[in-house]
Structure formats: C-alpha cells, structure tokens
Amino acid sequence: MDELSDLVQRYTAGLIDFRGQELSEKIISKIVYSGVGLACVVGYVTQDFMIMVYGLGVVAVLILIFSLPLPIYKKNPPTWLEYTPITSSKVIIDHGDKKTTSASAKKTATKTD
Amino acid sequence: MDTFIRRSQAGFGKLTTALTFLSVFVGLLTILELKLGGVSYIGAAFDNVEPTMRWFDTRMFGAIDGNRKENARFAFDMDVDLTGLFNWNTKQVYAYVTIDYDTMSTSSGLINQNSLVIWDTIIESPDRANLTMKNARSKYSVYDIQSAFGSLNREVSISLRWNIQPRLGFLSYGVTRSKNQMKVVLPRKPRSKTRSAKRVVSQTPPVETSS
Amino acid sequence: MASEAQKEASSVTAPVVVRGNAGYLNPKRIRKSLTQLLSVCMMFVSGYMMYQSAGVIANSASPAVVVLSGSMEPAFQRGDILFLWNNERNVNIGDVVVYDTGSRTIPIVHRVVHEHHNANKQLLLTKGDNNERNDIGLYENGRIYLDRQRDITGGVVKGYVPKLGYITILLAENPKFKILFLGGMLLLHLMSGD
Numbered sequence: 001m002d003e004l005s006d007l008v009q010r011y012t013a014g015l016i017d018f019r020g021q022e023l024s025e026k027i028i029s030k031i032v033y034s035g036v037g038l039a040c041v042v043g044y045v046t047q048d049f050m051i052m053v054y055g056l057g058v059v060a061v062l063i064l065i066f067s068l069p070l071p072i073y074k075k076n077p078p079t080w081l082e083y084t085p086i087t088s089s090k091v092i093i094d095h096g097d098k099k100t101t102s103a104s105a106k107k108t109a110t111k112t113d
Numbered sequence: 114m115d116t117f118i119r120r121s122q123a124g125f126g127k128l129t130t131a132l133t134f135l136s137v138f139v140g141l142l143t144i145l146e147l148k149l150g151g152v153s154y155i156g157a158a159f160d161n162v163e164p165t166m167r168w169f170d171t172r173m174f175g176a177i178d179g180n181r182k183e184n185a186r187f188a189f190d191m192d193v194d195l196t197g198l199f200n201w202n203t204k205q206v207y208a209y210v211t212i213d214y215d216t217m218s219t220s221s222g223l224i225n226q227n228s229l230v231i232w233d234t235i236i237e238s239p240d241r242a243n244l245t246m247k248n249a250r251s252k253y254s255v256y257d258i259q260s261a262f263g264s265l266n267r268e269v270s271i272s273l274r275w276n277i278q279p280r281l282g283f284l285s286y287g288v289t290r291s292k293n294q295m296k297v298v299l300p301r302k303p304r305s306k307t308r309s310a311k312r313v314v315s316q317t318p319p320v321e322t323s324s
Numbered sequence: 325m326a327s328e329a330q331k332e333a334s335s336v337t338a339p340v341v342v343r344g345n346a347g348y349l350n351p352k353r354i355r356k357s358l359t360q361l362l363s364v365c366m367m368f369v370s371g372y373m374m375y376q377s378a379g380v381i382a383n384s385a386s387p388a389v390v391v392l393s394g395s396m397e398p399a400f401q402r403g404d405i406l407f408l409w410n411n412e413r414n415v416n417i418g419d420v421v422v423y424d425t426g427s428r429t430i431p432i433v434h435r436v437v438h439e440h441h442n443a444n445k446q447l448l449l450t451k452g453d454n455n456e457r458n459d460i461g462l463y464e465n466g467r468i469y470l471d472r473q474r475d476i477t478g479g480v481v482k483g484y485v486p487k488l489g490y491i492t493i494l495l496a497e498n499p500k501f502k503i504l505f506l507g508g509m510l511l512l513h514l515m516s517g518d
Contacts, residue, residue, distance in 0.1 A: 004514060009513040012515050013118075015115060032124060033131055043201065047200070048280075064121055064124075067379070083236065088338060090339040091339070091340050091342060094341050112189065118512060148428050161348060177468055209418055223443055225442045228439045229440070230438070278399045283483045
C-alpha cells in the first residue's frame with residue numbers, strides 16, 4: 001500500500017515550497033469567502049437565483065486552479081544540505097522494532113577505506 | 114499543505130462552511146423580505162359561493178364500514194393577486210382554497226375545528242399569479258368526520274391560503290385577508306331518493322304565485 | 325584535488341543509523357495504522373452523534389430526509405434534502421408532513437388536505453401535489469385518516485436544500501456509480517499522502 005501510494009504521489013502530488021503553502025492557503029481563503037459573498041450579492045441584485053449558483057460553481061473551479069503547483073508558489077525553494085557521502089565504518093540498520101535492534105548490531109556493514 | 118489534493122480539500126472544506134452560512138443567510142433574508150413586503154396583507158375576494166351536497170358510499174369519498182358520507186362540492190368566484198409572493202428565491206407558490214368550520218362532538222362534548230382543501234393550484238411564475246376566476250368548480254369533493262355534513266346551521270368560511278416553496282431555505286405559509294366576510298351555509302341533502310313533502314317545505318321558502 | 329580533499333574531510337565518520345524497510349507487522353506500523361483507523365472512526369461517530377442530537381431536538385427519528393419519489397413535484401424533486409420539525413402538537417392544513425404507514429418501509433412526504441382536531445387528537449388526510457387522488461389508498465387497515473400522534477413520525481417540513489442528496493440516491497440505486505465512487509475515494513486517499 002505504501003509503495004502504491006508513493007507511486008501515485010510521484011506523479012500527482014504537485015509539491016510546492018513552504019512559503020508557497022502559506023500563500024496558497026491565504027489566496028484560496030480570500031477567493032472562497034469573497035467569491036461566495038459576491039455570488040450572493042450579484043444574484044440578489046439581478047434577482048436571478050441561478051446567477052448565484054453559477055458564481056458558486058466558478059468559485060469551486062477557482063479553488064482547483066489555485067491549488068495547482070503554480071510558479072508563484074515556488075519562489076522560495078528550501079535550501080537542502082550539501083551531499084555528504086557516508087564513509088563510516090559502522091552502519092546500523094534500524095527496522096523500528098525491538099526484535100531486530102540487537103541482531104542488527106551484529107549485522108553492521110564494514111567498509112574498507 | 115503539501116500536495117494538490119490536500120490544498121484543494123482544505124479549500125473545499127472552507128467552501129462548505131461558507132455555503133452553510135450562505136444557506137442560513139438566504140433563508141433568513143427571504144423571510145425578512147416577505148415580512149417587509151407585507152405579504153400578510155394580501156387580500157382575496159370570494160363571491161357566488163354555491164355548495165352542492167351529495168351522498169357517497171365508497172372509501173374515496175370518505176365512507177367506511179358501510180356508512181355513507183355526505184360530500185360537498187362548490188362553485189365560486191374568486192379574485193386574488195399573489196404577485197407579491199414572488200422574489201428571487203421563490204420556486205413555486207401553492208395556492209389553496211379551504212373551507213373552515215367547527216363542529217361539536219355529541220359523544221365527548223368537545224369542539225372540533227376542521228379545515229378542508231376544496232381547490233388548489235401551483236403557480237410557478239409571477240405572470241400567472243393573478244387569479245381571477247368566475248364560476249370555478251372545486252377540484253375535490255370534501256366531507257366531514259361525521260357522516261352528515263350539511264345542516265341548517267352548518268356555516269363554513271372560505272379562505273385562500275398560500276405556501277411559498279423557496280429555492281433554498283424555509284417554507285412560508287399564509288392566509289389572505291378576505292375582502293368580504295365569506296361564509297356560506299351547507300344545506301342538508303336528504304338521504305333517501307324520495308323526498309317527503311314535509312322536508313321540501315321546511316327547506317325552501319314558499320313561492321309566491323300571482324293569481 | 326583540493327575539492328576532493330575537502331570532501332573527504334567533511335564526510336561522516338560517526339556511526340550512521342539508516343531507517344530500514346522492515347516487516348509489515350512491527351509495532352510502530354501497527355500503532356500507526358490503528359491510530360489512523362481510530363481517527364476515521366471518531367469522524368464517523370461524531371457525525372452520527374450530531375445527527376442523533378438533531379433528531380432529539382427536532383423530535384423526529386430522522387430530522388433530515390432525502391426526497392425519493394416524484395409525488396410532490398414540482399415542489400420537491402428527487403435528491404432534495406428536507407429538514408423536519410416535529411414539536412408541534414397539531415399540524416396545519418397545507419403543511420407538508422412525513423409519515424409512516426405500517427406496511428411501507430419508506431416514509432411518505434405529502435401535503436395535508438383535510439384536517440380535524442379537538443383538545444385530544446388530530447386526524448389528517450394527505451395527498452401528494454403530483455397525484456390526482458389523495459392518499460386514502462395508502463392507509464392501512466381500511467382507515468381513511470392519519471392520526472397525528474400515532475402516524476406522523478417524521479414531522480413537518482420546515483426547510484429545504486435542493487438536489488444535495490442526489491449522491492445518496494445514486495449510491496443506493498446505481499451500482500456503476502458505487503464502484504466509481506469507491507474507486508475515486510481510494511484514489512483520493514492515495515494521492516493525499518500520509
């Protein structure tokens with residue numbers, strides 16, 4: 001299940017950076033609340049209920065558009081550490097369960113320099 | 114929010130909240146609009162209301178356990194303008210003519226209040242909201258709980274009521290004010306087919322003949 | 325040459341712990357799955373409790389219903405959601421009520437066209453707007469009236485939202501849609517990330 005999830009996400013995730021996440025949330029918030037209000041006002045003023053309904057549909061589409069990984073969300077990419085190769089002589093593989101931690105201590109890979 | 118799905122899910126969550134508030138707002142706004150529009154002051158005029166009584170013995174006409182039921186049908190004139198009930202949130206107006214009357218239950222001594230719909234219509238646009246009818250017939254044959262309906266002092270009042278079905282929000286109900294006090298007496302139709310001379314005399318006024 | 329030396333100097337020589345992809349049944353993973361399951365259950369339970377509370381307040385077993393038949397058109401269409409209120413002692417003529425007749429399992433939503441009441445009880449006759457005849461044929465045991473206390477179990481329709489309930493109808497009646505819907509939910513779950 002995990003592997004399938006990772007596979008799907010690789011193509012569909014649409015990652016953006018952290019500043020971008022804040023920005024998208026703000027933009028979408030504003031669009032939703034003012035869009036709904038505007039749709040209501042326009043519908044009332046024109047005395048046409050269906051105009052309000054179409055306006056709400058427009059808001060829904062805008063939500064989808066502004067959730068996409070747009071360039072404005074990618075202005076501040078996170079700085080990763082530089083790549084440093086592992087040359088340690090002792091590598092411990094932790095499987096996260098009690099049973100194998102003691103066993104893995106015996107399984108440490110030795111690497112000759 | 115890290116992925117497209119998470120961001121759009123959050124966005125739709127906000128939209129749902131906003132829509133809930135919108136629905137309540139629109140519902141209350143419509144009620145306010147109707148109140149300010151004075152819909153409780155809409156008047157209706159009835160005229161020439163003529164009841165016709167008839168006995169039936171099938172379930173459709175209220176007869177059970179083999180007891181026949183006296184039914185009433187009506188002819189009437191009506192004039193009412195319901196355009197004031199229409200706004201942007203009105204989907205349809207259900208307009209219905211009712212007759213209302215009280216009876217006394219002989220066994221328990223309690224007073225029964227009764228209302229029966231004799232005619233109705235559904236109006237979907239304000240162009241058709243002006244109802245002016247001459248010599249219209251009631252759509253439905255109506256009857257009371259007791260098997261006999263008419264009597265010499267069975268007085269029923271006629272009124273036109275309305276129900277607004279909104280596009281979104283709360284249902285509204287109301288009754289028109291009658292421009293004239295419309296009450297009518299339902300006569301009793303004799304049960305047997307052969308009428309006795311006595312009965313005829315007591316129900317109809319004597320006819321003057323010139324000699 | 326200089327850069328290579330630099331790289332060597334900065335390489336990690338302390339013991340390094342690498343997270344492995346262990347067996348599926350280790351405690352950490354089980355805990356994580358159970359926690360997820362618990363939060364999903366909590367979501368359903370709290371939603372259910374809110375609905376039941378609404379039912380207590382409105383005095384109706386089911387305070388919101390989806391319209392299933394077309395007998396009240398054009399007022400109510402299939403998929404509309406109706407909000408009910410059952411706290412009134414007597415209903416009014418012209419009200420739209422939800423009632424059960426013993427033999428049918430689905431409650432009926434129709435309008436009151438005859439109404440008789442006294443201090444003790446109220447008798448009603450109902451009819452669907454879109455039907456020619458009134459509901460007498462639907463009442464059980466040859467009765468010609470409904471008793472407000474005994475039969476009007478749903479209540480009176482007070483409020484209305486159009487078409488929102490159509491998804492429940494599709495889910496219940498259309499097997500293709502059911503599969504599509506479940507597939508879509510699964511896809512969304514995969515896409516949203518743990």
